[in-house]
Amino acid sequence: MSSLQSLDVVARSATTLPTPQIRTAAPHVAKLIDESKCIGCKACQVACMNWNDLRDDIGNNVGVYDNPSDLTPSSWTVMKFFEVEPTEGNLEWLIRKDGCMHCEDPGCLKACPSPGAIVKYANGIVDFVSENCIGCGYCVKGCPFDVPRISQKDNKAYKCTLCSDRVSVGLEPACVKTCPTGAISYGTKDDMVAYGNRRAEELKERGHQNAGLYNPEGVGGTHVMYVLKHADKPQLEDLPANPSVSPLVSLWKGTTKPLAVASMLGAMVLGFFHYMKVGPIEEKEKTEKEGA
Amino acid sequence: MTNSWTDIKNTDLVLIMGGNAAEAHPCGFKWVTEAMQQRKAKLIVVDPRFTRSAAVADYYAPIRVGTDIAFLAGVINYLLSKDRIHLDYVKLNTDATFLTKEGYAFEDGFFSGYNGERRSYDKSTWGYQTGKDGYVLTDDTLQNPLCVFQQMKKHYARYTPELVSRITGTPQDQFLKVCEMLAATSAPDKVMTICYALGWTQHTVGSQNIRTMAMIQLLLGNMGRPGGGVNALRGHANVQGITDMCAYSEVLSGYLSAPTDADDTRAKYLETRTGKPLRPNQMAFTQNFPKWHTSLMKAYYGNAATKDNQFAYDWLPKRDAAYDILAMFERMHQGKMNGFLCQGFNPLAAVPNKKKLSAGLAKLKFLVVMDPLETETSEFWKNYGPLNDVDPTKIATEVFRFPTSCFAEETGTFTNSSRVISWKEKAVDPPGLAKPDSEIIARLFVKLREMYAKDGGTLPEPIAALNWPYINASAPHPAELLREINGRALADVMSPPDPKNPAAPPTVLVKAGDQLPGFAMLRDDGSTSCGNWIYAGCWGPTGNLTARRDNSDPTGLGVFPNWGFAWPANRRILYNRASADANGKPWDPSRKYLAWNGSSWAGGADIPDIRPDAAPEQGVGAFIMNPEGVARLHAVGMAEGPFPEHYEPFETPVGVNLMCPTNAKAVSNPAARVYKGDLEAFGRKEEFPYAATTYRLTEHLHYWTKHSRSNAIVQPAPFVEIGVDLAKEKGIRQGDRVRVKSNRGEVVAACVVTKRMKALDVNGKKVHHVGIPIHWGFKGVTQNGYLANALTPFVGDANSQTPEFKAFLVNIEKA
Amino acid sequence: MDMDRRQFFRVSGAGLAASSLVALGFSPARAIAETRAFKLARTTETRSICPYCSVSCGLVMYTLGDKAKNVKASIVHVEGDPDHPVNRGTLCPKGAGVMDMIQSPGRVKVPQVREPGTSTWKNISWDEALTRVARHLKADRDANLVATNDKGVTVNRWNSTGFLLSSAASNESGYLSVKVARGLGMVALDTQARI
């Protein structure tokens, strides 16, 4: 029972003609992660694995609080801990909930060669449709945030789905509901942008001069946004300063495709007309010269 | 908690000290972030480590483990010397004006009346001077040097900022910044709240840690007010509930002090516990003690408890000594204990000095463990290599393990930190043959009763007479039990004589058989029964109020009066009379909680914590449980002194108490009980130079969630935490395996090297901290590890015997 | 530099060739993307309280089936109770993972005894377990209950068996355990609250 029909799919990977674009009034949803309220408790990790029935392996402690230490096919969101001193002398412990940013112009969808393996819904969620995934790993190259993970067990790509199943029946994502301090909030994109900017102003009042909303334009804005205490230095927390789909990927998936296909087919057509016009090079030409 | 979780959103300043609210109580901590966002409140964290609470705090200050009293005493000195106190509040609600006895003194680390051999105080020189009419003498001008206010000023003048910084290692500027932020809430319209937990209680000066903060809250005028109070963030869902049911040797259900050998007759027992006002018009609520105790005995023994058998007073066991958990294991260790029932508790992991516990358990004849999970305690006899190196053939204890249901498989109530009792329904059946705890205890008792009926034995009468009115004797239904706890009228409860017209015949307040609406209906003539007087009212005539789910909050102050039932009498903030000034006007109009409307206190946001018709001019104090009706800055009840004094932990990295450097006997708490054998087991700083503390992480709940796969994934393996500079000194890199040793045992784990634990400058020397999370053992789905309590010292707080898990000495090296 | 992908494809020649091949019936299956069916549809909701810390968050336990007789209900999901005034639907990492504790492989499922000196558990019935423990308790109480102390005061105390009570069980279980303990004359009682 899925309540998202084809009209709700606004973009599909490896599909030359556009999908139905009629639902222009569908609200764009967004998740806002307010780092200033995040206590790194990993409730979102646990809620995510419980809702999606995932259980990663039980790893080991490698001397940090990050467990597991990176996104994996079975851990779609992971807390990353950064001990930084932006201003000399006062230590800050920045904690960031890592996971899919659900970009407006998703690099993964652009890079994916398999039709329908990656879709973007009208509400902005970018989702993997695992039956169509062929495990080629192109999405890993396409993503500016290094999010998709390919499973060794089934060679399928996995990432946060922004709980597309909950959202499709009107519920908020599992991590949003469980976040104890309300660091994660959810709503329409406009509301979340407005709330994020207001939070940034409030943080400025509390002394974080460079607080700001992280909603990178390079990928057309994202449906998962951060309020960062140091929005001027996102790299402090392994966040690209102004991410965009790599020009190499755009080149690879943008202009070369039609040009190359045109050149190949064009070459064949050219050869055909060349043959018709110039005609073949005969073998016997030698004998006639002898004869003459 | 004196206030409640949702009340925290009303505060202007949150101090998190002696606790780590963000990690240990994340969902409660939401109300701190709510206050920060909505009211622009500030959050200060003072902790040896830069915890995840500090990650979102406005201000963080480091402190050496075990020196909280020095820090807070320095704050008191700051408040008193700079006159940053809420004077009207102090004069109205505290004993500041009372005169102390002439004999009271404090000299070089000891209060007057110290007895070195018995390590205890003769308290005759403490307390207030009382006049011939039995009321205390006061000096409202606060100038008399004997008044509590001046005594306090003199006592705390010694805690200069410079000395406090030298003891605690907190840089002086940071200490003064915290003092100033706290002092700001002395303004009548400003309130602060303190969120603390085991970081304060688990010291040999634990109780005094909390008292010092309570004194600060009184001086700042924050007790009993929305957004104020002293809030203990307790560890377990129903630890407040089991505390109220008083599963302790010292008290009976409802905090009724239990009889000891000295209480040879019931009259003497009641007389010493019935409070009498020490000031005119005080409610001295403990004057109702006989009603509570008689009702409890009727609940226990029903018809068998009558006037002529002193309401079964003799059947109540009298206590002759201490039987707290440390005392019990000491007796076990001495071979004096034969049996041990261990219900939902994992002492081998949770009690200090694992080696001693293991030896004690091995001397038992039988051990019965009742737990939903396979605990370390139930398998103390099994060899798990270095994690539990024992020889089963040498352990003769017969060990039973009963499968019990867990919370999801048991209908009943929990009481949370905010004293709210909430009813929950069973979701699923217990797995296999597991049964609820109540059913197991009931079946055990019924079998014992049969055995005594058939074969007799020592003192069979109380067993035969124990009131067992349950429809299914071997499985009492929670509803029956909660109604019994609430109490009901055994005979018609008559109204007390009306002072205005004494001739009027008494009216029937509660018909026989009905549930009691509240503890005001309890009688000492045997006409009422009540299992726990503070819970009276939770299942009154209108039904089970604990099951109420109306989450409306009409005043917006986070009171939620119709959600569940808060004891006592559904009051959500204790001492809330103190939220209004002398003539009944709220201190802060924007947070109007209680006000005197000319004829009554009712109609405010909460049930008044005072007689509703007690007009302000009568001067009825807000602290109705105390005979003097006001809060105690000078508290006689404390074992180690009426005013909190800094004492070093028993294993101190400094070796001397800088408050009394010459008195070698007052380095550590002179009144703490130390068993022979444990004194020798204390490590010295020469061999164990680093100050260690044990604590929990947000991903785990003690030794319980290591059985849960989800939590194992997000925090898989044991580790210890050290600062970057200690790591450099020891050549330890991030992730190396390290061995941490104390004088009692060792732990091997991975090592987290972090900037969040800096070395502190204490008395001119560098003191490093070693942090040891406690969550791993040799059972569970996580990576197994050593029990952290192999390291901890076997000594407890002088008043509560809570062990000193938070400050001891270790050494660390690469494993 | 990156022309909008869609416009460019429209003009490219490839589309012509593709459509002709498509005409030959080679087109890939048009799978419509669909989200996962809603996991909690038709489950039974039970409101409960988290057993872990003393915030006592409200829980909603979703169990299989609609309480029909032939269904062995087991928990399929746990979430915060949005109506509970303290946690308002949120849960911490412990509460959010409480299902894994309830269904942990570490659950004890049958009464067991470890005979003295042995190194394994032996499964026994409830009746045998309760009888043997009751016999132990009676033997110890009969032998060690002190009726009067040396000053002749009636004390009726039995201190040779200790009882640690659970801070995780309900108030009702706690009350009954204290009532039975006091009824048997025990003085050596304690609970987690002290630690």
Add this chain to the structure above:
Amino acid sequence: MARMLQRYSDSERMNHWFIALTFVLAGLSGLAFFHPAFFFFVNLFGGGSWARILHPLLGLLMVAGFALLFAKLWRDNLINAADHEWRKKMGEMLRGNKAAMPPVGKYNFGQKVTFWAMAISLAVLLVTGVMFWRPWFAPLFPIGLLRVAVLLHSIAAVVLILSTIMHVYAAIWVKGTLRAMTRGTVTEGWAQVNHPLWHEQVSKGN
């Protein structure tokens, strides 16, 4: 019956057709990923995942085959001075004026360029292909490098395909060439018209 000259040995021909076969298979599966319109080719390999699994293996086979032939023919394909002359007159050739072309050895300049284009693009295909070959090698390389690799892989593939189209058309365009690879022999007339220097060399030989 006109005399036949031996152009290629049997093993060379088998090797050539092996390369051609693997080229078609690797090419089709590669094209399936290259452009959505060609994605249906994956059905020839049993679906998307199988195409992704087989494509690298087929690629390796092709490279191996090509390497064998390369070892035999690369000396004949070294570009020398004469070729530059031929290149200048290439416009004439395309207009079919064969006679205007300078005499050529075993391979003319066009054939040499095609040979080297194929060799280089196959080398690039091999290196870049292995770099992002999941799951064994891709994890070893940083994502930035892999993006370069996939781009180069695509470009090299297009170059290879274009060269092959050129190669096939030339074989059709110049009558009598095909039999060189299908039978191994060419007519003397063909040799004199197209590869006079090679013709003299071979005639002197036997």
